[in-house]
Amino acid sequence: MESALTAEQALALAPDGASAKAATGLASDRHWVSLGGDAEALWGECKGSGAKPYQAQVDLGALVTRCSCPSRKFPCKHALALLLMHARGGIAADARPAWVEEWLNSRRDRAEKKEQAAAKAVAAQAADPEAAAAAAAKREAARWKRIDQGTAELQRWIGDQLRRGLASFGAQQRAEWTAMAARMVDAQAPALSAQLLAATDAMAAGIAGAPAVIERFGLIWLLREAVVRRATLSPQRLADVRTALGWVYDKDDLSTLGESVSDRWIVQGQRIDERDDRLFERRVWLRGQASGRDALLHDYAYGGRGWEQQWLDGRAVEATLRFFPGSAPLRALALEQGAAQPAPRWSQPAADAIEAASLAFAANPWLQWWPLALADAIPLYENERWWLHTPAGRLPLALGDAAGWNLLARSGGRALQVMGEWDGRELRPLSAWRGEDAAHNWSLAA
Amino acid sequence: MSANLANAGGDWIKPALVGIDGARAPAFPAPVGELLEQIDGDDALARYARGAAAMAACRLAAVELAPAAAEPPPAAPDDARMIGEGEPLAPALAAIFRGDSERLHHEACQRLAALGRALPAAALASALDAGRQRARLRPALLPVLGERGLWLARLNPDWRYADRGAAGAGENVVGEDEPTDSAAEVARLWQEGSFEQRLALFARVRAAEPARAREMLQAQLGELPAKERAAFVAEFEAGLGADDEALLTGLLKDRGREVRRLAAGLLARLPQSAHAQRLAAWLAPLLTQERVLLVKRWTLDAPQAADPEWAAAAIDAARPQNDALGERAWWLYQLARQMPLRWWCERTGMDPAALLAWAGKSDWKQALYRGWIERIHRDDGDWAQAMLDAPGRAFGEHHGELLALLPPAQRVRHWPRSFAELCRSGRLDEVLGSCAPGQWLPLDYSRLVGEGLQQAGDTLRQDWSLRQNAQTLLEALHPQALHGWQAPPRAPDDTPALADCLAGLERTAQLRRLLHA
Numbered sequence: 001m002e003s004a005l006t007a008e009q010a011l012a013l014a015p016d017g018a019s020a021k022a023a024t025g026l027a028s029d030r031h032w033v034s035l036g037g038d039a040e041a042l043w044g045e046c047k048g049s050g051a052k053p054y055q056a057q058v059d060l061g062a063l064v065t066r067c068s069c070p071s072r073k074f075p076c077k078h079a080l081a082l083l084l085m086h087a088r089g090g091i092a093a094d095a096r097p098a099w100v101e102e103w104l105n106s107r108r109d110r111a112e113k114k115e116q117a118a119a120k121a122v123a124a125q126a127a128d129p130e131a132a133a134a135a136a137a138k139r140e141a142a143r144w145k146r147i148d149q150g151t152a153e154l155q156r157w158i159g160d161q162l163r164r165g166l167a168s169f170g171a172q173q174r175a176e177w178t179a180m181a182a183r184m185v186d187a188q189a190p191a192l193s194a195q196l197l198a199a200t201d202a203m204a205a206g207i208a209g210a211p212a213v214i215e216r217f218g219l220i221w222l223l224r225e226a227v228v229r230r231a232t233l234s235p236q237r238l239a240d241v242r243t244a245l246g247w248v249y250d251k252d253d254l255s256t257l258g259e260s261v262s263d264r265w266i267v268q269g270q271r272i273d274e275r276d277d278r279l280f281e282r283r284v285w286l287r288g289q290a291s292g293r294d295a296l297l298h299d300y301a302y303g304g305r306g307w308e309q310q311w312l313d314g315r316a317v318e319a320t321l322r323f324f325p326g327s328a329p330l331r332a333l334a335l336e337q338g339a340a341q342p343a344p345r346w347s348q349p350a351a352d353a354i355e356a357a358s359l360a361f362a363a364n365p366w367l368q369w370w371p372l373a374l375a376d377a378i379p380l381y382e383n384e385r386w387w388l389h390t391p392a393g394r395l396p397l398a399l400g401d402a403a404g405w406n407l408l409a410r411s412g413g414r415a416l417q418v419m420g421e422w423d424g425r426e427l428r429p430l431s432a433w434r435g436e437d438a439a440h441n442w443s444l445a446a
Numbered sequence: 447m448s449a450n451l452a453n454a455g456g457d458w459i460k461p462a463l464v465g466i467d468g469a470r471a472p473a474f475p476a477p478v479g480e481l482l483e484q485i486d487g488d489d490a491l492a493r494y495a496r497g498a499a500a501m502a503a504c505r506l507a508a509v510e511l512a513p514a515a516a517e518p519p520p521a522a523p524d525d526a527r528m529i530g531e532g533e534p535l536a537p538a539l540a541a542i543f544r545g546d547s548e549r550l551h552h553e554a555c556q557r558l559a560a561l562g563r564a565l566p567a568a569a570l571a572s573a574l575d576a577g578r579q580r581a582r583l584r585p586a587l588l589p590v591l592g593e594r595g596l597w598l599a600r601l602n603p604d605w606r607y608a609d610r611g612a613a614g615a616g617e618n619v620v621g622e623d624e625p626t627d628s629a630a631e632v633a634r635l636w637q638e639g640s641f642e643q644r645l646a647l648f649a650r651v652r653a654a655e656p657a658r659a660r661e662m663l664q665a666q667l668g669e670l671p672a673k674e675r676a677a678f679v680a681e682f683e684a685g686l687g688a689d690d691e692a693l694l695t696g697l698l699k700d701r702g703r704e705v706r707r708l709a710a711g712l713l714a715r716l717p718q719s720a721h722a723q724r725l726a727a728w729l730a731p732l733l734t735q736e737r738v739l740l741v742k743r744w745t746l747d748a749p750q751a752a753d754p755e756w757a758a759a760a761i762d763a764a765r766p767q768n769d770a771l772g773e774r775a776w777w778l779y780q781l782a783r784q785m786p787l788r789w790w791c792e793r794t795g796m797d798p799a800a801l802l803a804w805a806g807k808s809d810w811k812q813a814l815y816r817g818w819i820e821r822i823h824r825d826d827g828d829w830a831q832a833m834l835d836a837p838g839r840a841f842g843e844h845h846g847e848l849l850a851l852l853p854p855a856q857r858v859r860h861w862p863r864s865f866a867e868l869c870r871s872g873r874l875d876e877v878l879g880s881c882a883p884g885q886w887l888p889l890d891y892s893r894l895v896g897e898g899l900q901q902a903g904d905t906l907r908q909d910w911s912l913r914q915n916a917q918t919l920l921e922a923l924h925p926q927a928l929h930g931w932q933a934p935p936r937a938p939d940d941t942p943a944l945a946d947c948l949a950g951l952e953r954t955a956q957l958r959r960l961l962h963a
Contacts, residue, residue, distance in 0.1 A: 008537060017544070024541075024956070025949025030932065047936045048945075159491045165465030207463070214462045215505070218498025225496075354509045362507035365499075378518045381601055389518045393511025405571035409598050412567065413521030424506045442568075 009312055010083035012443055013063065015073045023080035029090065031081075036094030042082045043100045044091075057100050058082050059107065061339045063310035066103060072278070074306030121252060143188055147227060147245060150187020154180065155224040158217045166210045169203045177203075191246025195220060212425065219365060239325035244366035249324050254333060258322040261332075263288035265295065265319050266343050267311045268373055269419040269430030269443070278303050284311045285371045285419065285430065286321070286332075287346045294371050295321050295332040309334070313431045314441045316343030327363040330370070344436050347375040347417040350390030357422050369421040376415045379407045388418060388427060398426040407432060410442060458501060466494050474501065522597035529558075529566040536566040538960040543572040548583065549921040550957070551576050552884035555586035557961050564592025574598065574605045581646065584608075586884060636662060641674060649681050656685060660693050672702030679708045686712055691719045698760055710760035711821075714784040724759060726789070729781050733793060744794050746808055748774035749781075760784070775813040782817025787826050798832035806840070819844050824851050834860045845873070849880035858891050865898020869905055874915050881922050892927035895919065899951075903934030906947060913947040920954050925962040931955050 014020035026046065029035060033045040033053045040060055045053040048069055056067040056078035065079035075083075085091050096104075125132040157180055161173075181196035199216055202209035226233065226241045233241065239257075242249070249257065265286040273281045284297040301307055311317070319337035323329040348356075350372075357370040378389040379397070386397035386404045397420075399407065407429065410416075420429035433441040461472040467490065473479060474497040482497050529536050539558075542550045543565075551573070558565065565573055574595065577587045584607060591599065591608055599608035635647050652659035663678055670678070679697060682690055690712070697709035698721070713721035732747050752763035756777075761784075765776040790801055805814040819841055822829055830851040833841040841848060849857045861877050862868040868877065881887055887895070899916055906913055923931075933951040940948070 021953065022946065022949055025951075025953040028952065028956075031936065047938065051938050158495065162462050162466045162491060162494060165463055167463040168465075210463055211459045214459055214498050215502035217462075218495050218500070218502050221492075221495035222499035222503075350511075354511065358507050358509045361503070361509075365503035365506055367506075378521075380518055387512075389514055390511075391514075394514050395511055402571065405574075405598070405602065406568065408601065409570040409594065410567045412594050413519065413597065422509075424509075 005083055005087055005312070007084050007087040010080060010087050012312065013075055013083070013310055014080055015075070019073050019075075019077050019080060022077035023084055026077055026081035027084040027088075027090075029085070034097075035082075035085070035091050036097070037086065037091045038093055038096060041096065041100055041104060042086050042091055043097065044078070044082050046078045046081070048078075054078055055099055056082055057103055058086075059104065062308070062337075063312070063340070064107070064308065065306070072303065074301070118251065118255075122255065125252075143247065144230075146186075146188050147247075150184060150189055151192070151224040151227050151245075153187075154184065154192065155221060158221055162214075162217065166203065166213060167207060169207075169210075174200055174204060188247070189245040191244060192220065192223075194246070223366060236325060236327045240327050240364045240366055243324065243326055243331070251333065254322045254324065257325045258333075259325075259329065260320055260322050260335070261288060261291050261293055261295075262318075262320040263291045263293070264316045264343070265289070265321065266316045266346050267313050267340075268346065268371065269313055270311060271421070271428070271430055282307065283369075283421070285421070286311075287371075287373065288321075289316065289343075289346070293323075294330060295323070296330045296369075296371070297334060298331055309337070312340060313443050314342065314345055314433065315340040317341075328360040328367060328370075330360075330367070345373075345417060345419075345433050345441070347373040347419070349376065350374050350392035350395075354392055361424065367424075369423050371419065372422045372427060373417065373419040375417050377418045378413065378415050379404070379411050379418070381405075381408060388429075395422075395427045396425070398423075398428040403429075407442075456501075458497060461494065462498070466491055472497070478504070519601075522594045525564055525593035527562060527564040528592045528594055529563050531566060531568065533566070534960060534963075535563075536568060538957050539566055540568040540572075542957055542961075543569045543576060546576070547917075547921060547954075548580060549883045549918065550954070551580075551583055552586050553921070553958070554961060555583070555590050556884055558590040559586070564590050565595055567594055570595045570598055574602070574608060577608065578604050581607075581642075582883070636666075641677075645677055645681070648678055649684070652681060652685065656687070656689060660690070664693060672700075672705060675700065675702055676704040676708055679705055679712070682712050686715060688716060688718060691716060691721075695719070695721060698758055706760035710784050715786055715823075721759060724755070725781065725784055728753065728756075729785055729789075730793070732778070732781075744796075744804065746778075746805075746810055746814075748778040748810055748813065750774070752777060756780075771813055771816075775810060778810055779813035779817045782814055783820040785817075785821065786823070787818060787821055787829050798826075798829040799835065802832055802836050802840075806837075815840065822848070822851065827851060827853075831856070846876040846879045849876060850882075852880075854881070854885060854888060858888055861891065863894070865895045865902060866905070868895060868898070869902075869909070869912060874912075874919065878915070878918050878922055885922075886924040887922050889924040889926055892922075892924035896923050896927045896931055900932055900934060903937065903948075906934060907937075907940070907944060910943070913944070916947070917950060917954065920951055921958070925958060928955055928959050928962075 011020045011023070014023065031046055033047060035044040037043065037060075042058040042060065044056055046056060046069075048054040052068075054067055054069040056065070056069070056076070058065045058075075058079055065075040065082075067076045067078045069076055069078055071077065082091070177196055177200040181193045181200070184190070184193035184196060195216060199213045202213050223241060223244050226237070227245075230238060230241065235257075239249075265288055268285045268287050270282065270284040275281060280301040282297075282299055282301070286295040286297065287293070288295065297311070299307065317334075317337050317340045320335045321332040322335055324331040324333075353372045353374055357372060360370045361367055372395075374388065374390055376391060380387040380389050380394070381404065386399040386407075388395045388397055397404070410432065414434075416432045416434050418427075418429050418432045420427040420431075431441070431443050456475070458472045458474050466472075472494060474482060478497055478500045481500070482493055485493070485496070529539065539554055542554045570591070573587060573591070577584050588608055596608060599605035632647065632651065635643055639647065648659055648663065651662065667675060675697075679694075682694065694709045694713050697705055698713070700706050700709065710721065713719045714725055716722055728749070732749065733744060734747075735742050735744055737743070756763055761777070761780045763777070765771070765773045769776060771779055787798070791797060794801065794804075796804060802815075805811055805818075808814070818829070819833065822833070830848040834845060834848050834852075839845070845860065849860060857877075857880055862871050862873055868874050877887070886892065899919060902912075902916070906916060933948045933955065936945060936948060
């Protein structure tokens with residue numbers, strides 16, 4: 001078996017501290033009825049609360065796990081324990097039992113079926129391109145109509161807010177703004193809903209948040225004008241507008257619109273947010289070693305079903321990405337991918353990174369984030385907030401106190417490489433590292 | 447940052463705060479303003495919103511950083527003692543300080559000190575927080591913070607307690623709350639600090655300059671609530687001396703009963719004090735020797751009547767309504783609880799065991815036993831031993847406190863001889879309570895109860911309150927007793943709570959084994 005993850009990396013996959021803790025307790029062979037592994041997978045049967053032991057398994061290539069336990073956490077403590085024992089070299093090679101074979105086969109089958117379905121869809125389109133195009137155009141027209149109505153209403157509403165003045169923001173406005181955010185969901189412009197909720201939060205924190213909200217309102221106004229003039233926009237600009245509305249392209253669209261880039265992609269950092277309703281949102285930032293392209297994989301997991309693929313910071317994956325169209329294309333889907341390998345991290349001088357971010361925002365002012373991977377950055381705590389000191393100047397950090405002090409402790413006041421999401425005002429650090437030693441590599445988003 | 451934002455926003459922000467109207471067209475900076483002029487037919491609102499959008503786009507596209515006005519503060523010096531991120535101990539220490547077990551925190555610090563190493567970077571922030579919350583961890587924590595930890599602590603005002611350790615390395619100042627650098631700092635803290643800070647400051651000043659501490663307290667006595675007065679008076683225990691008599695004597699008239707009691711108890715320990723001598727004068731006549739045939743025998747009588755002088759000696763003439771003692775016994779008890787135990791031995795020539803037996807047969811057993819158990823002090827190890835051995839566990843409910851007064855090795859013979867008995871007798875708290883964080887149970891005893899715990903799966907299944915205690919017990923076992931120790935095996939029908947408990951035991955054992963590997 002190829003030595004896959006270190007124990008720390010395995011624990012970094014844990015969905016929360018409790019799972020990590022529980023997994024460490026289970027990572028001893030006395031809890032397991034059977035254990036085994038080969039180059040592709042790990043498996044084991046763990047004594048649990050049922051008469052039958054839980055069957056846990058890990059696909060080492062994609063780092064996907066499955067377990068028969070009822071946990072809604074993903075990966076569960078049993079699968080994590082397997083990875084931990086594997087990291088310690090505690091799992092001996094063995095012949096694959098039938099239940100593992102079945103699972104791996106079913107994963108392969110599913111992947112094939114998916115491809116077949118996609119091929120079928122393409123074939124159907126090819127068989128009767130006119131009918132398919134007509135149906136698609138009809139759906140699209142219906143959605144534009146709702147967006148048209150919704151954004152017109154939103155524009156009037158923003159006008160009202162500006163006429164009234166933001167200084168009078170209070171409890172009543174808070175309720176109004178939240179209601180307006182809900183209306184944007186109905187208008188099938190979910191990204192605008194999120195923008196309005198963020199603006200509401202910013203105002204609730206006090207008048208200091210107002211300038212950012214006014215800028216946001218300006219950009220939404222501009223978006224409405226772009227919606228009105230959409231027929232005259234370039235394809236890239238139209239894609240920017242759609243993305244800013246939260247109208248995601250689906251896979252079929254991408255097969256014709258999207259640009260494909262094959263490269264060795266370094267996993268630079270990631271962030272997972274838990275939403276209220278057991279919905280997890282994940283953003284994984286990649287950097288192409290040969291292409292020099294930045295890419296964002298943005299996906300969701302519902303009800304603890306977990307991710308189709310785990311991406312570990314500081315490893316690289318050979319993959320073909322298909323980019324969503326736009327003036328500064330960033331978001332992508334991973335099509336085919338190989339196994340992850342340890343890889344050196346990538347970073348650049350702050351001045352260059354800032355230049356790249358400025359160009360990206362110049363191309364598309366509705367961009368939500370741009371990844372910065374800064375060399376030679378010293379974290380600082382000054383005036384009761386967190387900063388990153390670089391030769392090009394200081395960037396304010398969006399960082400919780402606990403994470404901030406940990407970052408500071410690890411830097412010791414010396415320069416690190418720090419990767420994070422730049423939203424135009426603050427950098428939210430996602431990972432930091434020093435040199436190429438995997439031991440000096442920390443994920444910050446918790 | 448809010449100031450920065452406002453500046454970054456500039457003048458064009460203000461109209462949107464107070465409300466846009468046509469009359470006051472806001473001025474946007476030159477190129478944006480000119481472009482807006484070229485668009486015809488706009489109302490004021492549309493013009494403003496477009497201007498705001500343009501300003502936002504410009505700002506985003508021309509990322510401007512705060513100038514690095516000053517160089518960053520100096521980095522932490524290199525420290526060869528710091529555990530590196532790649533060492534196996536690093537994740538274990540990070541895990542220990544992510545948790546909140548005080549015992550494990552102590553143990554980790556002590557172990558690092560023994561190894562001559564310092565905490566890894568990943569554990570520092572949580573370790574410093576643990577020290578902020580628990581002052582008694584600090585003496586163990588400060589020596590293992592290392593250069594990186596001290597550097598970090600200086601950056602966070604919440605962690606100032608650690609900074610002092612660096613400035614005064616070599617001085618006996620570990621475990622302190624705030625630096626005593628200057629008189630002004632002491633005065634400020636004494637006036638403005640929290641109760642805990644002022645108490646810690648007082649203890650520190652008292653150790654260094656007792657006279658100054660007395661002055662400080664005397665000056666503030668009138669303003670303090672009774673509970674705080676009592677806490678400060680309790681601090682006189684350390685380094686008690688004849689110079690304390692005046693202040694303590696004054697406190698015999700304090701409004702607070704607890705304050706009066708504490709002061710009286712302390713004065714009684716100063717044999718030359720007027721209070722101690724009065725006390726002896728009241729008690730001595732009650733204890734007399736009579737000769738029966740050839741045998742001399744000590745007899746004790748309780749006071750016949752209340753002495754009016756008692757009021758000035760923290761003795762209440764009036765018996766509380768529901769007290770179990772009779773009136774005369776109540777008076778005797780109050781005298782006994784002030785008088786140092788040594789006095790009884792010196793006076794009668796009996797040792798503690800003999801005195802306990804003698805009192806057990808007297809009419810005043812209740813009063814004496816109650817007075818003596820309240821009087822016992824950490825210098826009275828022989829009394830603690832005798833009370834623990836007293837027939838019928840006469841001081842049973844106090845065994846925890848009494849055990850804590852004995853050196854660890856002497857405690858063992860008072861403990862239940864097996865884990866099962868330990869659980870049955872309900873004396874687990876007593877055994878663990880006598881073992882302070884950072885102390886272990888003796889090795890043989892650890893092996894004995896560790897083995898019992900390993901086989902206690904069924905007990906843990908039935909007794910959920912034992913689960914928390916089992917965790918603490920495992921943390922207090924001697925590390926050598928952990929070799930080969932395993933948590934009780936799981937059963938198919940274990941509840942998730944029990945499974946968590948067993949996994950927790952296994953994890954703790956693993957962490958501790960790593961620590962001592």
